[in-house]
Amino acid sequence: MAAEPVDHPNVIVVFTDQQRWDTTGVHGNPLDLTPEFDRLARAGTHAAQAFTPNPVCAPARASIQTGQYGTANGCHRNALKLPGEARTLAHHFGDAGYSTGYIGKWHLADTEPVPPEQRGGYDSWLGANVLEFTSDAYKTVVFDEDSTPVMLPGYRSDALFDAAIRFVGDHSGVGDGTRRQPFYLFLSVIEPHHQNEIDAYPAPEGYAERYDGRWMPPDLAALSAEGGTAHQHMGGYCGQVRRVDEGLGRLLDALRSLDLLDDTIVAVTSDHGCHFKTRNSEYKRSCHDASIRVPMALRGPGFEHGRRIDRPVSTIDLPPTLLDAAGLTVPDEMQGRSFLPLVRDPAAAWRDEVLVQVSESEVGRALRTPRWTYYVAAPEAHPWDDPGADRYVETALYDTVNDPHQLVNLAGLSSHRPVADELRARLTARMVDVGEREPEIEPAAPVATSPQRQVDPYIHTAGLKPERLGHQPPRGPADAR
Incomplete structure (x- = not known):
């Protein structure tokens, strides 16, 4: 029997991996890589000064799940599992009557496939702990709730967006005449992260060629003469960003067709940026904006009417913001702050600084x-x-x-x-x-x-x-x- 409907908005988080803030048109990128994100930011709320709490995959992911820094939630670096007692967004939304789902890269477990007790409380599961190791650009292997491997067809980010659209359709209530309980979905795509074993950014066929030699961020242009891989990889990286944005557009279209768009909060951001080995020997783990600054925009109830936040916010602030916007209580243990008051009033009291922890390097x-x-x-x-x-x-x-x-x-x-x-x-x-x-x-x-x-x-x-x-x-x- 379906649960009684709850009067709260649906919530979807679209989480990219290693995406620089300046890949977006709203930040001045000239290549039109992100028309869907830009439209969402202009019609909804654009957090123009958004930063990660740690420019490393697992700590950034642990923070956006728990609203705590890595030193508090136990995940200060990669290869550490999220402690079983950690309370995530899935727990908080689930306790409020939401159906919860996770799709894509997790990176908060210590084994593959991720056992149920290490899935952060998510009910529906279609993921892999380290997706870059279980898949490549055209072979996406994830695991379902029973830890059975599932191969998803198509380019990897397309395959994950397709899965997200199926989740939305299955939880929409369309076809059975009921309004099911609201849903919370976390969609974690890996692009534009590099494919580790080949140290490259494999874009869909023809996409890298569109962007090769057309644009270089000024910091990378200045530093590439001393080393780094930006000139080698920027075309593929931009091609990946463009394809992810197209997937975002398809997800928004699905919400629109199911008459859910106006009842759903959609937040889009990334775990950290990418400096293409110009600041140290790999792609992140530095204090520079190339590593720590990320795109962030939200649309839906509470975030309408083309608002812009020019104060510094962190992705650690996103969990309390989403709970606050959904009308739920923000737990005291969360170290982030809801920036919903800034959405309502740009002059609201706010600490004009973010703390970033750097580990591993x-x-x-x-x-x-x-x-x-x-x-x-x-x-x-x-x-x-x-x-x-x-x-x-x-x-x-x-x-x-x-x-x-x-x-x-x-x-x-x-x-x-x-x-x-x-x-x-x-x-x-x-x-x-x-x-x-x-x-x-x-x-x-x-x-x-x-x-x-x-x-x-x-x-x-x-x-x-x-x-x-x-x-x-x-x-x-x-x-x-």
């Missing part, structure tokens, strides 16, 4: 504000074994307003010492706020600066108060020079 912590990227690393910590450290050293400071491609590291410059000191205090407070021990953060080694290079305390946008830097703010127009 090194143990690091970053604070990203509207203007600054401040980063510290722990030289004595083991990057694989240690979730955190007691001692960090300032490693990077970028002025992302005046150096948007993060090419000039200002760490140690005497001209920026007051800014770094304030950001160090803010980072320390944020780390303690999410349950980490209060660390020692050593200043970067001093670097001599030209006396002409100064930071004006009156016009910077880091959120620092001039009087805290030893200055008095101007008292009137005559003093403002």
